[in-house]
Amino acid sequence: MSERVVIIGGDAAGMAAASQARRLKSAGELEIVVFERGHFTSYSACGIPYWVGGDVDGPDALIARTPAEHRARDIDLRLRTEVVEIDVAGRRVRFRGLDTGLEGWIGYDKLVIATGATPIRPLRAPPPPRARAPPPAAAAVDSEGDVWPVVVDATLGGGDVALRGCDTAAPVSSLQKWLGTADPGSASSVGACSGQTSTGVRVLARTPDPLPRRESLFSVARHLETAGLLGVFDAGAPVTSRLAAPLLSDPRVGLVITVAARPDAINRLQPALAWLDENFSEFVVGDAVIVLTEQVPGAAATVIDHVRTHLGSWVRAVVQIPFDLHLATGGPISWHRLTAETRDAYLTLLGALR
Numbered sequence: 001m002s003e004r005v006v007i008i009g010g011d012a013a014g015m016a017a018a019s020q021a022r023r024l025k026s027a028g029e030l031e032i033v034v035f036e037r038g039h040f041t042s043y044s045a046c047g048i049p050y051w052v053g054g055d056v057d058g059p060d061a062l063i064a065r066t067p068a069e070h071r072a073r074d075i076d077l078r079l080r081t082e083v084v085e086i087d088v089a090g091r092r093v094r095f096r097g098l099d100t101g102l103e104g105w106i107g108y109d110k111l112v113i114a115t116g117a118t119p120i121r122p123l124r125a126p127p128p129p130r131a132r133a134p135p136p137a138a139a140a141v142d143s144e145g146d147v148w149p150v151v152v153d154a155t156l157g158g159g160d161v162a163l164r165g166c167d168t169a170a171p172v173s174s175l176q177k178w179l180g181t182a183d184p185g186s187a188s189s190v191g192a193c194s195g196q197t198s199t200g201v202r203v204l205a206r207t208p209d210p211l212p213r214r215e216s217l218f219s220v221a222r223h224l225e226t227a228g229l230l231g232v233f234d235a236g237a238p239v240t241s242r243l244a245a246p247l248l249s250d251p252r253v254g255l256v257i258t259v260a261a262r263p264d265a266i267n268r269l270q271p272a273l274a275w276l277d278e279n280f281s282e283f284v285v286g287d288a289v290i291v292l293t294e295q296v297p298g299a300a301a302t303v304i305d306h307v308r309t310h311l312g313s314w315v316r317a318v319v320q321i322p323f324d325l326h327l328a329t330g331g332p333i334s335w336h337r338l339t340a341e342t343r344d345a346y347l348t349l350l351g352a353l354r
């Protein structure tokens, strides 16, 4: 008794399998049944563009081998017949004639499924919200002791903290104007020029203009110290900003490097740490805290593990700020509207800085 191979799909793959099987075994040894739900076999889909472009006359020219040619080689080809069920345990398939509606079962010894594939179409979903820079001002709210924190916008032209952190009162003046006041080393002059966050933290914002002559972020730090205030500097990115250099030379200033928890962003971390090590000292790096902000919910775990494993021993701590919709929306940041998890993360950061 001969074996039977059933092939589902009668185009390139299915008919190639049928032809090869027939080459290997005669009709007496092997029965070959092919189900093809379409009207054609062995048609060249690759040739469709040539047909559309007028280089070939019509669809008939795309057929490499006709059903009659296959049948002449003892291949039982059933066009317009669809396989609608496979009974693996019973080694049989159920077929249905698309024009006749007739159904039946046929058994197989071997089964070839050559039904083609459907291309994956990338979904064009709207981009997820992305959390932006965290508010270090908020972290300072629970700072213990008598020293009141002031966040200084130490970027070149207006950082996130100054733009989004002042949810209670926008900055009424600028860092430059404050430096031009009669006594920048007094708490009242800082209060008069700064904005305020809902945590009570003050924010000194800057404009793109240069600082007044003989002033630098180093002298800003000294003025704040004289006023009995704690300066927290938002140096923006990149970390190599020349404005931050005087601060990095001061061993009393701790460095927080905030990076988006994304592979492309963390790839820049190692060169930045190497640059700090080369231009300042290993102590700057060893004392730094890396803050990874999760920008898409649940997307950061691998990135954070990677940073902890590869860079964790270089720095004092690696702290994760979880995704927080309030950070992601882009409006003013209020400490009280952050989730408890986010607030905890900032307090952990604060603990790492002490």
Ligand SMILES: Cc1cc2nc3c(=O)[nH]c(=O)nc-3n(C[C@H](O)[C@H](O)[C@H](O)COP(=O)(O)OP(=O)(O)OC[C@H]3O[C@@H](n4cnc5c(N)ncnc54)[C@H](O)[C@@H]3O)c2cc1C
Pocket: 008, 009, 010, 011, 012, 013, 014, 035, 036, 037, 038, 044, 045, 046, 047, 048, 049, 081, 082, 083, 084, 114, 115, 116, 117
């Ligand atoms: C426009 C175009 C241009 C292309 N150009 C190239 C090229 O230049 N180079 C290249 O290498 N490739 C090209 N390809 C791809 C190539 O055509 C395919 O890789 C090839 O056709 C795949 O053959 P296949 O037999 O695996 O699947 P298909 O050609 O998809 O055949 C599957 C067959 O199974 C039948 N079938 C499905 N389900 C059932 C069922 N339940 N019962 C019965 N029958 C069923 C279908 O009717 C179909 O005839 C092109 C494709 C297209 C569309």
